[in-house]
Amino acid sequence: MAVTETTRIDDHFSLRPMAGALRNLQPPGKAPRPDGAWSAEFVLYTLANRPWPTGSLTLVRTPHEEGAELNTDYSLACGSGVTFRTGAEVLCAPGALGTPSAWTVATRQLDAQGKETPDVFGEFRGAYDGTHVVIKQYGKERSVSAGTSLAWSWGLFDAVQRLAVNPPSEPLTFALLDHFDQVKPGHALRLRKRCRLLVGTEFVVEEQAAELEHGTVFRPRRVERGGTTVDCVVFEQTGRGILPIVYWCTTDGRLLMVSTGLEAYVRKTEEAR
């Protein structure tokens, strides 16, 4: 699929609600190898009336002979300096989706001084055996049918980077492991398009002449100037229990942003490790 279309941020439905968070987006440098060792940090925005930063997600990928280990640190602001944190270590199988095979998760709340609230701390383990997810939590096991193809929420941030380099011709179908313990069946990840995205533009106010009955008047007009294009690959995910998700990647395999219409992730930093 050749890149033929140039898209402005305000042109695309998935980017328009988060446009305020993308105004200063600069063309990224060369991406780390998506199948290599890397770390990336995303700023998390809530999209109420305008994008509002509300947390962060850090992913650290380490490939090894059984696939990769993908560690996550998710931090959500809860007001007055209180944060909700989810830390996870996930062993991912080889393959396009980065199917999770085993994981450990800890969830905690920290006050403004970083002190943990003891009675709302939790931890659990999970594993996927090819058909079922087993969650070991609260001293017991719970098994949930998950079908023969499984992906996990933030694991898809890794998967789309690898898929961007070699996009699939057909949709990938799977069940979604949501926040490490709930299985949502009936998901599909599709390549929507390639396009050239215009980023790093500036808005300037210019006066525009308008001919009226009694002469010429000049009206201020907000005009977008400058910017650079980035060749992008766009994926969409739909399925049970999620709002449609749109992933924007560079063609060399860097995830730039993710939007659901209610929340958005924008890449802040990344580095090869």
Next chain:
Amino acid sequence: MKTLSRRDFVATSTGLTLSAALPWRASAAPANAKPNVLLIICDQLSWNAVSGHGCRWANTPNLDRLLKQSVSFVESHSTNPVCSPARSSILTGRMPVETGVITNSRPIHASVPNIGQWLKGKGYDTVYCGKWHLPGGRPHTIDGFRVVPAGSGQGDLMDNSVARLSANFIANHGGAKPFLLVSSLLQPHDICYWAIQNRDLVPPETPFDELGPPLPDLPPNNTCRPEAPEKLDRARGPDFTDDQWRYYRYIYFRQVEMLDHDVGRILDALEQTGKTRDTLVIFTSDHGEGGGRHAHVQKWYPYEEGVKVPLVVSYPGKVQEDVLDKEHLVSGLDIVPTICDYAGVDAPTDMRGFSLRPLLEGRPIEWRDFVATEHHITGRMLRTSQFKYVRYDGDPVEQLFDMQADPWEMTNLYKDPAYASVLAEHRARLDRWTATLTPVEPTPDASKKGRKA
């Protein structure tokens, strides 16, 4: 680069300190002790948006699981199809004119105790996690409750942390005192924000073309707008095409499913720590969602889509299981009296609702024959088993629907001479009900703080 096998990974955590001896506290409550109370309040969930209640467009396995263990009331009504007023009733057992919360973003009047204040002094650990909106959305202090702050933002950004922290609290809770935990989830409310943010995202053709065939059907009253009082008529939805409505509904049902999985997290904690049998679980919503019925989005109207909400109660061994009660008219007003009844404490004075306990336990009882709803300060609705009557003070247009013959509320009968006596009877009933209430001065609207009059 380290090599780690799946077996090793499951057996030992590499960085996280997963406890060898997990600290989770299983239930040790004696059989006759006061129950724990888990009150799950969600936001903008219509009664019939749950698959266990017959919805074909959403899959809600966790709510369906709860229904199997519960009594669920079909004729359950919000006291006001707006967040704050409805929540004030759920938490106090009083009508919004009596709590002072007649519109959004007002605090409950100081003279009216909430259920946390009431039970805290009666041997309960009272904890609140999630949306409050009386008036602040997510305050860190609430009278009567210890607050577990959670979430920041819309949808999953709120609810996952509310569910997880609630689940962790349940699992960790020990000691002699039972708990009252209010887990207040935000979804599927944020269809409101989705619609605002994505107003342009609802083009004539949906942006996700693969969604075509599974998009939900339209309700039969999608284009129907019966004659209505002005304030009600003004609250109309957008001029969507059929496909746009279907896409809007698709998004709403996905948000219902998001809610379902967060409810599942909380229920899992109860079940896996063996506390289910010691816990009275009440699940409800503050109000419903238009979803294209009467061309409406959101709430703000006393049509069924705005006021019919789930009210689901489980307490294994005490409450009947897998019962769908289609007969009794119930209300958010009934929640506080029910909690107090099972907690073995007197309810606060002037409760407008009743304990559901006889209905939940299948005992015969003479039950109320109407419920009432307030709306938009001057609007009132009275619902009897057959009819719904709506009026707004000062507006000559009223509404009367025969809910048995016309469940989609498509024919307003208030001008029909054949129903003159029914209309008169319902007017009189509403007058009598209103006269029993003790309104307070409306509390200050926090959203208008600092604004010029």
